[in-house]
Amino acid sequence: MPNYSIAKNRIRASELDIVHTVESAQPLTFHADYDFANGSLEYATNFAVTRAKFKGGPANATVELESSDGAREFAQRFRLGDDMGEIYQHISTDASMDAAIKRYRGMRVTLNDPWETTLCFIMSQFNNVKRIRLIIRRFIDEFGTPINDGNGGPARKSFPTSARLTEFSEKDFRRCGAGFRAKYIASAAEFCTNNMDLYGLTGKSYDNVKASLMEISGVGDKVADCIALMGYGKMEAFPIDVWVKRTLERIYFKGEKKRPAELHDFADERWSNWRGYAQQYLFHYARNNSLYGAKDRKLV
DNA sequence: ACCCAGGCGGGCG
DNA sequence: CGCCCGCATGGG
Numbered sequence: 001m002p003n004y005s006i007a008k009n010r011i012r013a014s015e016l017d018i019v020h021t022v023e024s025a026q027p028l029t030f031h032a033d034y035d036f037a038n039g040s041l042e043y044a045t046n047f048a049v050t051r052a053k054f055k056g057g058p059a060n061a062t063v064e065l066e067s068s069d070g071a072r073e074f075a076q077r078f079r080l081g082d083d084m085g086e087i088y089q090h091i092s093t094d095a096s097m098d099a100a101i102k103r104y105r106g107m108r109v110t111l112n113d114p115w116e117t118t119l120c121f122i123m124s125q126f127n128n129v130k131r132i133r134l135i136i137r138r139f140i141d142e143f144g145t146p147i148n149d150g151n152g153g154p155a156r157k158s159f160p161t162s163a164r165l166t167e168f169s170e171k172d173f174r175r176c177g178a179g180f181r182a183k184y185i186a187s188a189a190e191f192c193t194n195n196m197d198l199y200g201l202t203g204k205s206y207d208n209v210k211a212s213l214m215e216i217s218g219v220g221d222k223v224a225d226c227i228a229l230m231g232y233g234k235m236e237a238f239p240i241d242v243w244v245k246r247t248l249e250r251i252y253f254k255g256e257k258k259r260p261a262e263l264h265d266f267a268d269e270r271w272s273n274w275r276g277y278a279q280q281y282l283f284h285y286a287r288n289n290s291l292y293g294a295k296d297r298k299l300v
Numbered sequence: 301a302c303c304c305a306g307g308c309g310g311g312c313g
Numbered sequence: 314c315g316c317c318c319g320c321a322t323g324g325g
Contacts, residue, residue, distance in 0.1 A: 127322085
């Protein structure tokens with residue numbers, strides 16, 4: 001039985017919780033607008049605007065798109081083809097994971113444009129989610145190209161391509177609040193336009209993709225894993241940020257400090273090829289629980 | 301005021 | 314290799 005179905009502009013999907021998905025700090029949510037009162041999401045992609053309205057509970061969600069054009073892309077972007085039952089079975093290895101899954105059931109890892117993902121996660125280093133959103137929005141405002149959504153709605157701009165950003169300089173990026181990351185972004189935009197084809201990496205192995213990404217200045221182990229996971233759909237990727245590190249140490253190592261390499265090995269063994277999903281649930285769980293040092297928060 | 305944030309590159313031992 | 318440091322900036 002398929003995990004979702006599309007009929008014209010209506011999508012039915014099991015295990016899709018849009019709220020937790022947009023709150024879990026993935027590239028799409030760094031600039032998409034979600035209206036909590038209406039249960040509607042709006043985002044720009046591929047020079048088109050997609051508007052979606054969500055109905056029903058997360059267990060059996062219905063998504064109504066403004067037009068049928070974006071349906072296939074929506075399904076791809078929210079990974080509706082994933083068998084969440086199978087995934088949960090793989091990653092529910094203990095009481096902590098069970099709790100995270102129970103609380104955030106239906107939260108998806110999203111699949112985003114590789115360059116968009118690269119820029120967002122270069123921006124993420126030594127930064128916080130709220131400020132990443134702020135800076136990314138400024139980048140879209142400043143450097144994005146206007147989209148005619150044919151609806152008379154609020155103006156939208158496309159996410160600036162790497163080629164587009166080569167028309168600007170480190171100084172311009174700094175003006176958007178990128179700070180010391182501005183030089184990485186200038187370098188990455190140039191490199192990804194002239195030296196590396198990010199879109200040519202699709203279909204390569206996780207190890208291959210990650211190694212290539214790490215050739216980009218400003219992309220290290222953690223950021224490369226984020227891009228592999230959310231820009232290429234590599235579920236073997238396990239990004240270890242401060243939240244995930246703290247949480248793993250706390251839950252599985254009695255609070256002892258562990259080096260990333262050891263935590264990578266631990267995750268590989270424990271969650272096998274679905275560790276990307278395990279990571280996203282751990283990350284979101286940690287960020288929303290004071291137990292792990294988080295302050296109370298709603299949407300950031 | 302002080303502290304932290306989805307880390308990284310470079311320099312040192 | 315591993316370790317340590319500085320880094321821009323806005324919000325709690």
